[in-house]
Amino acid sequence: MFDAAIVGGGIAGVATAARLQRRGLSTVVLEAHGQPGGCAGFYRRKGFSFDVGATTLVDFGPGGVGGELLEEIGAPPLEREELQGYVAWMPDRVVTLDRDPAAWAVERARAFGDTPAHREFWALLDHLASAFWQASRRGVRLPIRGPADAIQAVRSLGLRNLGLARYLNWTLADALKRAGLEDDKPLTAILGMLIENAVHSTVKDAPLVNAALGVTIWGAGQSRAKGGMRGFWQGLAARYRELGGELRVGRAVERVEGREGAFRVVTRKETVEAARVVLAVPIPAAARIGPPGLAEAVAPYRRRDDEAVGGAVVAYLGVPESEVAGQVFQHHLVLEDYDKPLGDGNNMFISVSGAGDLASAPEGCRTVVISTHCELAPWEGLSPEAYEAKKDAAGERLIGLARRVYPDLTRDALVREFATPRTYERFTRRPRGAVGGAKLSLANANQKAVPHDVGVRGVWLAGDGTWPGLGTVACCLGSRIIADDVTGRR
């Protein structure tokens, strides 16, 4: 009998398991796929290693939210390359999003305007970001569900920042409106791209506080592990095993039976007994396999969020180094048209592996991963031929737009593969291929987010469907909250 069984070996599951193991519990991770990682995983092809979804680690430096995870579990420092920032290729201008706050302040004034309204808007965003990044690093817990959480929230935010809590009811659009900037196309476009990537939302709907955090993630310290996510997982999985944790792959959990103190986690290969269960899978999947009472407990959240989902189309390219020459930065945002909706190839994120990163690409080559967001419905119900044609067209569109940055891209590509919501459904078991959790709005974020404990004794929910939401950094923060709960530290 294990003290805890963790279903799902994505970053949320393994981070939670490693913390619990380090705190003295016996744990097992049951992962359906042949290796851990999920949406922050990797796959190998012809000597290249591609990041399937997440390409960057957010706040993994010392003192950061991710850094705290590595420290708690006693992992050796991660070999990683700090990103200097992104370059945003807008239809009519090129903007450098430098990670250095002073350089970014100068650049944004140059690129988007330096009126009193612009200054007021950025000052508010900077202030919120700095206060709430600090709160995240200090382990703030939302939704607040009792006096202990409330005390922790006050402690994390700090007394002098308490007044900022009033912005929890604002959207990003409210802040733009207050500054009279809601019709500023370039500004709303860059904000829209950043928050879609970081918090899965839009300028209109994004809660202001989450938007402020999302818009500043590269300033909070973004890095790429040596060897990409493969390098990251080699380190994390090894450390978990070293602590005595059991990472069992090829174990698709079919159902969880029993109750606190005596759960049976059933897979085709084996049934595992555990006193507690952490379901580190998307909420609809947790509802399907969870123990008695769980489906009912998450039903209100599902009624609200099940349609607020989206997917991704991704191109994985293995190319000769010469095809990505000529750029100082390795990460780029590209927008084709201000007047078209974001997603579906109108905007995209390009991530290139580092020079000399031979764990990602063979000598003289690089990996290039290009992603865009998409709706799910257009990818459903297609014939095999129609699906293949749509996938190829979407992938080629990404490559075409990326040639604005790298004109020779794919002239002599060694690998050229595309992923769609179907790919994510198949390889990461995300229901309908939806990635990134629910699209954030005031109706489902922060105090209204899915909590890690929904009231079924001995069961916790982890991952990007729960607070604080999307991304490696959010999953690390969530894992800390669950570990504190399980080990009675809250």
Ligand SMILES: Cc1cc2nc3c(=O)[nH]c(=O)nc-3n(C[C@H](O)[C@H](O)[C@H](O)COP(=O)(O)OP(=O)(O)OC[C@H]3O[C@@H](n4cnc5c(N)ncnc54)[C@H](O)[C@@H]3O)c2cc1C
């Ligand atoms: C295209 C794209 C780009 C992204 N870029 C970034 C980025 O640059 N930086 C960043 O921080 N984040 C990024 N993200 C978001 C980030 O990847 C995810 O939010 C995060 O990886 C989610 O982790 P998770 O553990 O919650 O879920 P998942 O990664 O989905 O992990 C769940 C795991 O559970 C397993 N599983 C499911 N069902 C079962 C079952 N029944 N039994 C056993 N196992 C099961 C799955 O196989 C999977 O491994 C990106 C996402 C995408 C799609």
